[in-house]
Amino acid sequence: MRMPAADAQRAPKHIDLAILGGGCAGLSLARELAKSQTLGSILVIEPRQTYQDDRSWCFWANDSQALSPWLGHSWPRWSFGKIDAQQQHRACDDYPYRYVRSIDFYRACLAAIKACPAIDLKLGQAVSELTALQSGWQITTNDDTYIAQQVLDTRPPPQTQLDQSTLQQCFLGAEIKLRRRTEIDTETVELMTDMRLVDGEFCFTYVLPFAPDHLLVEVTFFAKYPPTRLSLQNQLNQLLATRGWSDAEILRTEFAELPMGMPLMMNAKQKQPMLAGMRGGALRPSSGYGFLRIQNWAQRCAKQYIADGTLVGQTTSGFWIQKMDLIFLNVLQHEPARAAEIFDTLLSKTKPARLIRFMNDQATLSDCLQIVACLPKWPFLRALLRFLPTLLARSD
Numbered sequence: 291m292r293m294p295a296a297d298a299q300r301a302p303k304h305i306d307l308a309i310l311g312g313g314c315a316g317l318s319l320a321r322e323l324a325k326s327q328t329l330g331s332i333l334v335i336e337p338r339q340t341y342q343d344d345r346s347w348c349f350w351a352n353d354s355q356a357l358s359p360w361l362g363h364s365w366p367r368w369s370f371g372k373i374d375a376q377q378q379h380r381a382c383d384d385y386p387y388r389y390v391r392s393i394d395f396y397r398a399c400l401a402a403i404k405a406c407p408a409i410d411l412k413l414g415q416a417v418s419e420l421t422a423l424q425s426g427w428q429i430t431t432n433d434d435t436y437i438a439q440q441v442l443d444t445r446p447p448p449q450t451q452l453d454q455s456t457l458q459q460c461f462l463g464a465e466i467k468l469r470r471r472t473e474i475d476t477e478t479v480e481l482m483t484d485m486r487l488v489d490g491e492f493c494f495t496y497v498l499p500f501a502p503d504h505l506l507v508e509v510t511f512f513a514k515y516p517p518t519r520l521s522l523q524n525q526l527n528q529l530l531a532t533r534g535w536s537d538a539e540i541l542r543t544e545f546a547e548l549p550m551g552m553p554l555m556m557n558a559k560q561k562q563p564m565l566a567g568m569r570g571g572a573l574r575p576s577s578g579y580g581f582l583r584i585q586n587w588a589q590r591c592a593k594q595y596i597a598d599g600t601l602v603g604q605t606t607s608g609f610w611i612q613k614m615d616l617i618f619l620n621v622l623q624h625e626p627a628r629a630a631e632i633f634d635t636l637l638s639k640t641k642p643a644r645l646i647r648f649m650n651d652q653a654t655l656s657d658c659l660q661i662v663a664c665l666p667k668w669p670f671l672r673a674l675l676r677f678l679p680t681l682l683a684r685s686d
């Protein structure tokens with residue numbers, strides 16, 4: 291039977307794989323898949339109409355991690371310290387602190403997708419409904435309906451899930467151009483300086499010096515009750531004033547509220563799409579870092595999809611690292627007044643290479659034991675007692 295033209299237009303489009311969300315995780319996977327010549331049909335669904343330079347991705351990485359097309363800057367050293375105390379410096383020659391400007395990353399991914407006829411990126415479409423079918427999934431967007439054999443969901447987690455996080459990492463940053471050059475050391479990132487309590491919540495400064503007159507300056511909170519955007523703005527203004535940078539030209543701003551210790555919501559009784567990115571637990575609970583994990587996952591997932599047509603879920607930390615992170619967060623949640631001392635001790639007493647392995651999910655047992663040994667005992671013992679029942683129950 292022939293369908294009338296209008297109905298034919300409304301008939302769902304069939305595809306092999308739908309990637310929901312074209313942010314860091316969705317685009318990373320699409321870019322990796324675009325390297326293959328033998329793909330079925332792949333659709334990336336993204337509400338944005340255009341991509342902006344909306345974030346800075348930083349991490350420690352050596353040269354062998356194939357990130358060179360987007361690498362914007364790297365720094366050999368980092369500094370840290372409590373407010374009103376002398377800043378300390380550390381360095382790790384093999385693993386500099388690296389920076390990726392998000393717009394460079396987005397453009398590189400968009401170019402790879404454009405060059406691959408099997409992958410279609412639908413901008414301006416938001417998924418409103420995802421329904422499990424006996425075989426595959428029905429996806430409804432504001433503009434269209436699709437039937438996909440497989441779905442990878444990288445949309446932001448729902449608010450109910452975000453609300454269950456132990457803490458929020460909340461920050462506001464401004465990329466600024468100074469009217470005059472400063473004496474600032476352009477070889478050193480201010481990783482966690484001015485560490486202090488503000489209204490009972492732990493707060494610190496983060497500065498990426500691109501040039502003597504060009505910086506990214508951020509105020510960051512690890513908080514149970516994150517400050518409002520206005521209060522963050524006031525903190526940032528105060529920081530710029532203290533440093534003598536109030537008259538700088540603001541090139542752009544970036545803002546985030548990242549979950550720290552967000553439980554994953556798995557329902558074994560229901561068919562679930564594969565999850566990745568922040569929704570799949572990509573962010574390290576104790577730090578909020580997720581970029582490298584997403585890149586590693588995207589490479590593994592693309593390799594497997596190209597080989598046998600199946601997907602791999604987001605890589606998270608190993609069992610013991612997860613538990614260590616959750617205890618660490620429990621201390622920060624219940625004893626924020628000790629956070630500055632704890633981070634100061636961790637950063638000053640842990641060897642740089644060990645700290646980086648720990649941050650990059652490559653810690654050995656000896657690294658974990660050394661880190662535990664350098665931290666103050668009582669806050670962690672109290673956290674362990676408070677946390678024991680959940681610690682044994684939670685595995686996400």
Ligand SMILES: Cc1cc2nc3c(=O)[nH]c(=O)nc-3n(C[C@H](O)[C@H](O)[C@H](O)COP(=O)(O)OP(=O)(O)OC[C@H]3O[C@@H](n4cnc5c(N)ncnc54)[C@H](O)[C@@H]3O)c2cc1C
Nearest residue numbers: 311312313314315345347348416417546567568579580581
């Ligand atoms: C400002 C900022 C700075 C950060 N800095 C660092 C850093 O220095 N180092 C680090 O390791 N990590 C950092 N992170 C954390 C993490 O790496 C990023 O959040 C990363 O973008 C997470 O990737 P994602 O794909 O999960 O989420 P996103 O990149 O946010 O992608 C999710 C996508 O889903 C789309 N979407 C939303 N609703 C729908 C819908 N209904 N249907 C379809 N799509 C939808 C969104 O538009 C978005 O494109 C930072 C995060 C932020 C926000």
